[in-house]
Amino acid sequence: MKLPNYIDLAIIGAGVQALTLTTHLLQKSTKHYHKFLVFDPSRTWMNQWQQQFAAQQIPYLRSPVVHHPAPHPYQLRTFAENRPDELFPPYDRPGTKLFNDFCHEVIQRWNLADKIYPAKVIQILPTTSYSRPRFQLVLNTGETIIVRKVVLATGSGKVQLPDWAEKITSDYPPDKLCHSQQVNLNQLNITGERILIIGGGLTSGHLAKGAINLGATVTLMTRKQLQSKIFDAAPGWLGPKYLKDFHAQTDWDIRYEQIQQARNGGSMTPEMILQLSRAANEGKITIDECCQVRDAQWQDNLWQVYCHNNSKHQHGDCTWLTGDTRVRGNLEPRALGNPAVPRHQFNRIWLATGTRFNAQAHPLLQNVLETYPTEIVNGLPVLDEHLRLPKSNFFIMGGLAALQIGPVARNIGGGKMAVGRIVPAIVKPSWAIE
Ligand SMILES: Cc1cc2nc3c(=O)[nH]c(=O)nc-3n(C[C@H](O)[C@H](O)[C@H](O)COP(=O)(O)OP(=O)(O)OC[C@H]3O[C@@H](n4cnc5c(N)ncnc54)[C@H](O)[C@@H]3O)c2cc1C
Numbered sequence: 001m002k003l004p005n006y007i008d009l010a011i012i013g014a015g016v017q018a019l020t021l022t023t024h025l026l027q028k029s030t031k032h033y034h035k036f037l038v039f040d041p042s043r044t045w046m047n048q049w050q051q052q053f054a055a056q057q058i059p060y061l062r063s064p065v066v067h068h069p070a071p072h073p074y075q076l077r078t079f080a081e082n083r084p085d086e087l088f089p090p091y092d093r094p095g096t097k098l099f100n101d102f103c104h105e106v107i108q109r110w111n112l113a114d115k116i117y118p119a120k121v122i123q124i125l126p127t128t129s130y131s132r133p134r135f136q137l138v139l140n141t142g143e144t145i146i147v148r149k150v151v152l153a154t155g156s157g158k159v160q161l162p163d164w165a166e167k168i169t170s171d172y173p174p175d176k177l178c179h180s181q182q183v184n185l186n187q188l189n190i191t192g193e194r195i196l197i198i199g200g201g202l203t204s205g206h207l208a209k210g211a212i213n214l215g216a217t218v219t220l221m222t223r224k225q226l227q228s229k230i231f232d233a234a235p236g237w238l239g240p241k242y243l244k245d246f247h248a249q250t251d252w253d254i255r256y257e258q259i260q261q262a263r264n265g266g267s268m269t270p271e272m273i274l275q276l277s278r279a280a281n282e283g284k285i286t287i288d289e290c291c292q293v294r295d296a297q298w299q300d301n302l303w304q305v306y307c308h309n310n311s312k313h314q315h316g317d318c319t320w321l322t323g324d325t326r327v328r329g330n331l332e333p334r335a336l337g338n339p340a341v342p343r344h345q346f347n348r349i350w351l352a353t354g355t356r357f358n359a360q361a362h363p364l365l366q367n368v369l370e371t372y373p374t375e376i377v378n379g380l381p382v383l384d385e386h387l388r389l390p391k392s393n394f395f396i397m398g399g400l401a402a403l404q405i406g407p408v409a410r411n412i413g414g415g416k417m418a419v420g421r422i423v424p425a426i427v428k429p430s431w432a433i434e
Contacts, residue, residue: 001114001117003117003139003143003145004037004145005145005146006145006146006147007035007036007037007145007146007147007148008035008036008147008148008149009032009035009036009037009147009148009149009150009151009426010036010037010038010039010121010135010137010145010147010149010150010151011036011037011038011039011150011151011153012038012039012040012121012137012150012151012152012153012154012364013038013039013040013152013153013154013155014038014039014040014042014044014045014046014047014116015045015046015048015049015153015154015155016046016049016069016103016412016415017153017155017397017398017412017415017418018038018040018045018151018153018397019045019046019069019103019106019107019112020069020412020415020416020418020419021151021153021397021415021418021419021422021423022036022038022110022112022115023069023070023071023106023110023112024071024416024419024420024423025419025423025426025427026110027071028423028427029427032426032427033111036115037115037116037117037145038112038115038116038117039116039117039119039120039121039137039139040116040117040118040120041118041119041120041140042118043116043118044113044116045103045107045112045113045116046100046103048155048156050100052181053096053100054184054186055183055184055185055186056180056183056185056203056206056207056210057185057186057206057209057210057213058096058206059088059095059096060086060088060093060094060095060096061093061094061095061096061099062093062202062230062231062232062269063093063231063411063412063413064091064092064093065077065080065087065091065092065093065094067411067412067413067416068094068099068102068103068106068412069103069106069412069415070102070106075102075106076094076098076099076102077092079098079101079102079105080094080098080102083095083098086098090230091230117139119139119140119141119143120139120140121137121138121139121140121364122138122139122140122363123137123138123363123364123367124136124137124138124150124364124365124367124368125138125367126367126368126371126372126392127146130146132148133392133393134146134147134148135147135148135150135368135393135394137150148393149393149394149395149426150393150394150395151395151396151397151422152362152364152365152394152395152396152397152398152400153397153398154362154364154398155398156181156355156399156410157355157356157357157358157399157400157410158355158356158357158358158361159179159181159353159354159355159356160353160354160355160356161179161351161353162198162292162293162351162353164293164294164295164296165177165296165349165351167295168296168297168298170297170298170299171298172298172303175348176298176303176347176348176349177296177298177303177348177349177351178349178350178351179350179351179352179353180199180203180204180207180350180351180352180353181355183207183350185207185210185211185214188214189214190211190214190215190216190347190348191214191215191216192215192216193216193217193347193348194216194217194218194219194345194346194347194348195211195216195217195218195219195346195347195348195349195350196218196219196221196303196305196346196348196349196350197211197218197219197220197221197349197350197352198221198222198293198349198350198351198352198353199222199266199351199352199353199354200220200222200223200224200225200226200227200265200266200267200268200289201232201265201266201267201268201352201354202232202266202267202268202269202272203266203352203354204220204222204266204268204350204352205220205268205269205272205273205275205276206272207350207352208220208276208279208285209272209275209276209279212279212284212285216347217283217284217285217286218279218284218285218286219285219286219287219288219346220276220285220286220287220288221288221291221292221293221307222266222287222288222289222290222291223265223290223291223292224265224289224290225289225290226267226268226273226287226289227264227265227266227267227268228267228268228269228270228273229267229268229269230269230270232263232266232267232407232408232411233262233263233406233407233408233411234262237262237406237407237408238408238413238417242262242406243406246258246406252375252377252382252403253377253378255377255403256377256378256380256403258406258407259402259403259406259407262406262407263407266352266354291307291308292307292308293305293306293307293308294306294307294308296349301347302345302346302347303345303346303347303348303349304344304345305344305345305346305349306344355399356379357379357380357398357399357400357402357410358379359374359376359379359380359381359396359400360376360379361379362400368389368392368394369381369389371392372389372390372391372392372394373390374389374390377403380400380402380403381396381400381403382403383396383401383403383404385404385421386421386422386424386425387401387404387405387418387421387422388425395422395425395426397409397415397418397419397422398410398414398415398418401414401418402414404421405417405418
């Protein structure tokens with residue numbers, strides 16, 4: 001595809017949120033088919049999604065069958081009519097393959113495969129040299145394009161690492177300590193290894209299961225107690241039950257707090273907790289709740305891990321050391337009775353510690369925020385009702401839109417709520433910012 005000099009609308013990112021936007025936009029007005037391009041270096045739709053689900057061997061989605069990128073809520077259920085075994089109770093959560101096949105059909109149905117321009121956007125420069133405000137996108141291919149409207153749908157945010165992991169000074173092989181996004185269970189040979197997984201969200205559960213299946217033993221360490229929840233935020237956040245009060249709240253800091261409380265860190269589905277408890281009974285996993293690493297060092301091809309004094313290990317034998325407590329791990333006989341010697345050792349550490357959304361740190365927002373000053377609350381921009389930076393044609397969807405959309409902003413359901421606000425402003429723009 002030859003890059004045009006100008007296009008009306010640029011959508012940055014070809015994930016599930018962008019796909020939801022395009023189907024809803026075309027449902028509203030097929031005229032818009034020739035007015036937009038999607039930019040993504042991966043060349044295909046949902047690449048990130050499919051890679052993560054495959055890498056973590058996730059069998060089915062956490063969200064119910066009505067959450068998908070197509071305009072009609074029942075479309076996925078209809079698609080699954082002859083594949084009932086691929087809907088999982090409760091709430092008929094779709095199997096990974098079913099969902100991917102459905103998205104493939106959606107992409108074909110709306111003829112969207114050719115709408116992706118295979119490039120990464122590396123800079124967005126607001127410009128007024130065309131008599132009206134426009135944006136110049138700079139691509140990693142060296143090309144540029146002028147656009148009237150931008151939708152930023154770049155997804156997951158910046159990986160969040162614990163302080164102790166950032167402070168490690170010793171050299172270590174990069175695959176021995178990594179964020180969950182870098183773990184690919186399909187490419188590992190970890191039989192007999194001991195793996196420490198940090199984090200209490202569903203991702204740590206998937207990784208723990210995967211590692212156990214590969215013949216490793218796992219210690220799962222969480223700051224709080226494991227929380228059992230079917231969805232990551234209560235379904236009331238998808239409708240007026242909770243959103244009415246949320247939208248009535250005019251203090252953005254309080255809204256931010258409400259988002260944090262609704263998600264309350266990570267949580268796992270009840271069936272994942274059940275599977276992990278069974279594995280714990282079989283001695284394949286140790287679950288250390290209310291425990292935090294203080295320090296880790298890479299020595300003799302192993303991680304030596306120390307925890308904070310006040311960590312409350314689930315297992316009584318963790319507190320016998322003076323000074324910092326130890327994680328239940330491998331005991332070296334020579335270390336018994338000598339608290340100075342590290343005794344909890346692991347071959348690998350995986351950080352399932354999530355991601356953080358921060359507009360100020362987003363590489364594509366630097367110049368845009370200078371031209372369109374926007375209040376930022378704990379990293380989240382205060383967008384207008386159509387999810388634009390104030391007085392601009394710059395739209396943001398995904399986790400960064402949470403102050404407007406609420407705690408589900410990053411999920412498929414949140415994407416649907418976001419397009420309900422963005423599409424009307426694209427189809428019928430307000431004169432003020434034309
Ligand atoms: C393992 C996992 C399971 C999940 N399961 C569910 C679930 O069951 N239900 C649910 O509702 N939510 C789920 N989520 C949450 C959420 O729906 C997903 O994270 C989803 O992928 C978010 O979609 P997105 O389009 O915002 O981002 P992504 O899928 O991450 O897509 C963003 C795209 O933007 C592209 N991009 C980034 N920067 C640039 C740039 N500078 N230029 C061009 N392109 C760029 C990337 O290449 C990527 O393709 C899950 C998340 C994870 C990590």
